[in-house]
Amino acid sequence: MADQATKDSYQYRFAGGVFNSFVFTTIDNIVYEIKFVPSSDFFDAYTDLDVEVFEMVISVVEKPMPGRLPADARTAPTILAIFEDFYIPHRQALIFICDSADGREQARFRKFGLWFYNATRQSAGLSKIDRVIIDGDTLILLSLILSTRHPHRKLLVEIFMELGEEGK
Numbered sequence: 818m819a820d821q822a823t824k825d826s827y828q829y830r831f832a833g834g835v836f837n838s839f840v841f842t843t844i845d846n847i848v849y850e851i852k853f854v855p856s857s858d859f860f861d862a863y864t865d866l867d868v869e870v871f872e873m874v875i876s877v878v879e880k881p882m883p884g885r886l887p888a889d890a891r892t893a894p895t896i897l898a899i900f901e902d903f904y905i906p907h908r909q910a911l912i913f914i915c916d917s918a919d920g921r922e923q924a925r926f927r928k929f930g931l932w933f934y935n936a937t938r939q940s941a942g943l944s945k946i947d948r949v950i951i952d953g954d955t956l957i958l959l960s961l962i963l964s965t966r967h968p969h970r971k972l973l974v975e976i977f978m979e980l981g982e983e984g985k
Contacts, residue, residue, distance in 0.1 A: 825894040846881050847886060848879035849896075850876045851873070854871060873913045912962075942964055944970075945960050945962050
């Protein structure tokens, strides 16, 4: 699907690399990079658990104008198409962590949830489990996305729900 576009999304390309990067440019010349960073270290303590886990990172790499990003109805469908292109054929576990650098993590978390549910991801056999972790003064919002038929689904959810609990 890479290098293809529909009327609802932008053309994107797979740039590859260690972080499995995809790139697209909006009509406003904003360049996005969507990365799927290998993050199996969340499950390092479970050596017999053969699972690939990735963090999905959405970054603005180039923005020609100052201030907030303009609303763009084609951005979300493009990100979802990239998600489907990378995730669905492989059925890995994916952890989505909202960037909190600018204090807008709650808006990102809400928007990602809307994208996920509005695109009827559940009909694709996917489930989304949400977590909030407080690390000092930082609120970390994250979601685990995995196949409802994943052979280690129950254990992965248990481990995910325990993330950030070590220090309590």
